[in-house]
Amino acid sequence: MRPAPAGVRKIILSTNIAETSITIDDVVFVIDSGKVKEKSFDALSRVSMLKTVWVSKASVLQRKGRAGRCRPGICFHLFSRFRFNNMQEFQVPQLLRMPLQELCLQTKLLAPSSCLIAEFLSKAPQPPPTHAIQSAVQMLKIIDALDQNEDLTDMGFHLADLPVEPHLGKMVLCAVVLKCLDPILTIACTLAYRDPFTLPTESSQKRAALQSRRRFTSNTFSDHMALLRAFQAWQKARTEGWERSFCERNFLSQSTMDMILGMRTQLLGQLRAIGFVRARGGSDIRDVNLNSENWAVVKAALVAGMYPNMVHVNRKTSLLSTNREKKVHFHPTSVLSQLQIKENSSSKSAQTLPTDWMIYDEMSRGHRMASVRCCSMVTSITVAVFAAGTKLLSPAIQEPAVQKRNGK
Structure with a gap:
């Protein structure tokens, strides 16, 4: 300076x-x-x-x-x-105030096979609370990374190899199976790092920033689509040499975009290293992107990774709820925030939402109110098929592990 x-x-x-x-x-x-x-x-x-x-x-x-x-x-x-x-x-210490899923997953690789995760982490100088460890382990079981005996599943081994949080890693692996890898790579890396949209201080600019974010959604009721389309448009501007002007015009952070691009390259390289993306033939880069322009398939991969982060829209009471919160709101940065459903209101905002379900990336609490960030509306069928686990996708997920053991 x-x-x-x-x-x-x-x-x-x-x-x-x-x-x-x-x-x-x-x-x-x-x-x-x-x-x-x-x-x-x-x-x-x-x-x-x-x-x-x-x-x-x-x-x-x-x-x-x-x-x-x-x-x-x-x-x-x-x-x-x-x-x-x-x-x-x-x-x-961060160990005492952050989610422990990724740490618990790495613990299974480092600790003796007979040692439980809670027992291993209890040896830390300031061990995390037992209930926090149990919650993380339960979440890893829900996403099929651990079995009931706390042993790593095939899914768990692969998730431990990926440099992102377990639920984002599961989303990426499911995208490979569903052949929509490219958009999910962008979305996963953005969620793993931070929101690329900046927050102006002036009220007029705040409205312009939200409108810019909304333009990228293409009327899909999806914050994930906004992140994806913004990155794709930035890449196009980058090849034409005017990415800085593009970021200023659309309230985007240039440094964040550069970081997301680097993370995408790293994550794709790791997928190649563990055998999910091959140089040629089946599962090559073209094959794993056959459905990348099909937004319904992309949302299926999002649901598979985000579960159990689901919100239900009650049409009768006009309330948003989760399995742990009876009433939640959209975060102000969400493109769905202007459709906020109000309790005991004559507003028909509930009817404006196309489906009864949505996924979210993170829930936060402030001023006694829970809000969900980065949401996408999804259909009931998608939830029914892809929110129950990875049993339907397990053969494809096991295949690279088998090939790796056989030396292929």
Whole structure:
């Protein structure tokens, strides 16, 4: 960052990334709010929460250290010494506040075969709660990554090989079987990283950003379609040399798009390495993309991967509900948010939705209200066929493992 000109004071607004990741030499004064937004995961309700909490003493010292890197500086702490003395020494470890499915899957590869996952993780310096481990293990059983004895299934072995979360890995493997790999690669990598759409601060720009997102949906009632079409349009603009202008016009992050492209390449390379995508013949890149333009098939792969993240639309009560929440709302960034169903309202928004079911990527809670992010409407038939597990797809999933063992 360039130094401020003579007679000009530079003011920097920053998140906690400035604690350790960014050093700006000419900063003299630091104002420390003492707060941080911290993401946590409730293993019982399987809901993510973004809370504003007090920082740790270690973070306070890090923030203090940003002042006066090259000359004497001053740090103003917006909290009392009593508050500081009652802060935790260090931040709560990520192991204690994040979903554990991916960790539990890797544990099965590292731990002795006779050792249960909970027993292995209990040896950590600060082990996660038992109920959190049990919830993660149960979820891995639901997606057929573990059997009832906590042993890895064929699906589980393949999911452990992929550099994404288990439910996204399952989505990708099902896409190979359903021959719609390319769009699912894009969607899975986007969900694994972050939303490429930016959030403007001005209200007029916020409306324009939501309209831009909605244009990419092609009237499909799907946030996943918006992510897919936005990436495809960016790729086209990239080949023509105007991708930066495209991102500015459509409220997209250029750096996020570049990262998603790199993740796609890495994930496709891993699929080649484990035998799901071959160089030629059956299961080559053309074969696994025969249905990539068929949105119904793409949604089938989404359902197979997202299950049990399902929302039901009750036409009588005009409520959205899940198997754990009686009432949920769309996240404001969803293209479905303007169709938000209101309780005890004469609005016919429930009737405007084409089906009674939808999938979602993540559920979060704020201000006592649960909201679902990144949703897509799906048909009842798709849910009935693809939300029950991978039994119908298991022969195709086992095939690469058999070939690998035979040395092919």
